[in-house]
Amino acid sequence: MSVTTSELPEEKAPSAAATLRPGSLGTADIAFFVVSAAAPLTVMAGVAPLAILLGGIGAPVGYLLAGLTLAVFAVGFTTMSRHVTGGGAFYAFITRGLGRPAGIGAALLALLGYNGMEIGVYGLLASASRDTLHALFGADVPWLPVSLAGLLLIGYGGFRSIDFGAKLLGVLLIAETGILVLLAGGVLLKGGAHGLSLASLAPSHVFVPGTAAVLAFAFAAFTGFESTVIYRREARDPGRTVPRATYLAVGFLGLFYAFVVWIAVQAFGDDQVVRAAGKDPAGMFFTAITTYVGGWAADLMHVFIVTSVLASLLAFHNAINRYALALAEEGVLPRRLGRIHPRHRSPYLAGIAQTVLGAVVVLAFWAAHADPYQQLLLWVNTPGMIGLMLLQLLAAIAVPCYFRRVRHSEGSLRTVVAPVLATVLLATAIVLVVGHIDLFTGASPVVNTLLVLAAPVVFLLGLPFAWWLRRSRPEVYESFATEPPTPTPTPTPTESAE
Structure with a gap:
């Protein structure tokens, strides 16, 4: 394409020279992004009491089952990540397995899913910050400022470099998990309310009518774990780092969630915990940590819930920016969004647009x-959550379809058995979430119907959009998710000075 004289040289130079910073992220760094997106403290303090209220003392096992399901999904997902190495993650996988129309629909669905998961959480940030300021100082502040x-922060x-974000998330994640470990230590040292019990693991307490609702909450608690693949271009030895980070994130979240919910059960006792969850679900964890550790720890928990929300926002923001970058490089989004900052190596224009x-x-x-x-939180988050779950389902379906068409040396367990099993389990998870959507939103049936339909409608809109691209912009359509080689750029003057 020719360059016109109206295009300023200084505008073209950064995009021609700067790329994302390769080799910046190790296994732990990527895992920090993924686990931070899940916001473990916020999920436990804000949602686990409802899981206990609905599922009883067997609720911890629900989180284990969700973790196992996603670990099965990760088998095929990470296997395919060794063969499909572009920046599009989900939509690239789905394109390779199910074709370009499905892949373009998945790209739009990814934009809805990740934006919904992030933007809605600004409502949670406002709500959590107001609660914290009121609890600590008795102050009432308006939520909009x-x-x-939070948007500016x-x-x-x-905007800053990805390694800056990884370090920041590492600190915030240690803080939020640390306060839960402190609670666990206090409960274990004092032996719980009536002695420690493993009754939560008994089948009679696990397989109860409320288990379906628990599983719906549990699957929602893992949202965003699959974003490990998005950071492939910035990972050290991505063939090893990305799968390790994926399994580390899923394993940690599944075990940690189950352990903390079990700790909550022990804190109140098998016979009293459901009553406690029903009486004050929002204050349940604060009551427990005040009892077993002290009021100062409850104050810290209030603060760390806010930082937990901030960590989740930053993790999703970085994921969205990299999806937008990939789609700008594909030509599906305006190519200006693909510009990368010459110093920080961040997709800064995509970040500004998202903000x-x-x-x-x-x-x-x-x-x-x-x-x-x-x-703001529930109505925007819910379509995002369903959108990401649909992406997981489509990716699971795409894995065996892809490996059936290409020559490879992978075993059938990774390329057929695990993906097919994951497809069944993820479809079941989506049915559970949709069937209990009123528990997530508290909205009217009409609103719930609209929230549920948003994700599949966006995906289906991608099909005529793909048809339009094929007719009107065939070069974009034909090159979509084909992973063209990325040239190694020369350092910019700013980098050389550093």
């Missing part, structure tokens, strides 16, 4: 006098 301040974090989109959504909900938790 908190959300907007996260935007800056995404602006987040501000528009937040301001729209504020103008409509919506509640930051009940509407």
Whole structure:
């Protein structure tokens, strides 16, 4: 394509020279991004009491079962990641296995899923910050300034280099998991309310009517774990690092969630925990840590819930930026969004665009006098969560389809058995989530129907969009997710000076 004189040389130079920073992330760094996106402290303090209320003392096993399901999915997912090495992650996998129309639909679905998971959480940030300020200082603050301040803070974090984000997330993740470990230590040292019990593992307590609801909550708690593949271009030895980070994240989350929920059961006792969860679900974990550790620890938990939300926001923001970067490089999104900062090596224009989109959504909900938790969080998060689960399902289906068409040396366990089993399990998980959608949203049937349909509708809209690309922009359509070789750039003057 020719370059016109209206294109300034200084505008073209950074995009021609700068790339994402390769070799920046190790296994632990990528795992920090993934686990931080899941927000373990927020999930435990905010959602686990509801799982206990609905599923009883067998709730911890629900998190183990969800973790096992996603570990099965990870087998085929990480195997395919060794063969499909582009930056598009989910949509690249789905394109290779199910064709370009499905892949383009998946790309739109990924944008909905990750943006929904992040933007909605600005409502949670406002709600959690207000609760923390009220609990610690008795102050009541409006929610809009908190959300907007969060947008600016996260935007800056995404603008900086990826290793800066990894270090920051590492600190925040240690803080939020540390406070839960402190609670666990206090409960174990004091022997719980009535002595430690393993009754939570008994089949009679696991297979109860409320288990389906527990599983729905549990699967939602892992949302975002698959984003390990998004960081392939910045990973050290991605063929090893990405699979290790994926298994590490799934294993840690499954075991840690189950352990912490079991600790909560022990803190109140097998016969009292359901009553405690029903009486004060929002304050259940604060009551437990005050009893077993002290009021100062409850104050820290309030603070760390806010930092947990910030960590989740930054992790999803970085994931969104890299999806947008990949789609800009494909030509599906405006190519300007593919510009990379010459110093920080971040997709900064994609980050700015995402921050602006987040501000528009937040301001729209504020103008409509919506509640930051009940509407902004739940109504925006829910389509995002369903969208990411649908992407996981499509990716699981794509794995055996891909390996059936190419020559490879992988075993059938990784390329057929595990992906097919994962397909069945993930489809079941989606049915459970949709069947209990009212527990996630608290909304009317009409609103719930719209929230559930948003993700499949966006995917289906990708099919006519793919047809339009094929007719109007055939070069974009034909090169979609084909992984062209990326040239190694020369250092920019800024980098040389450093």
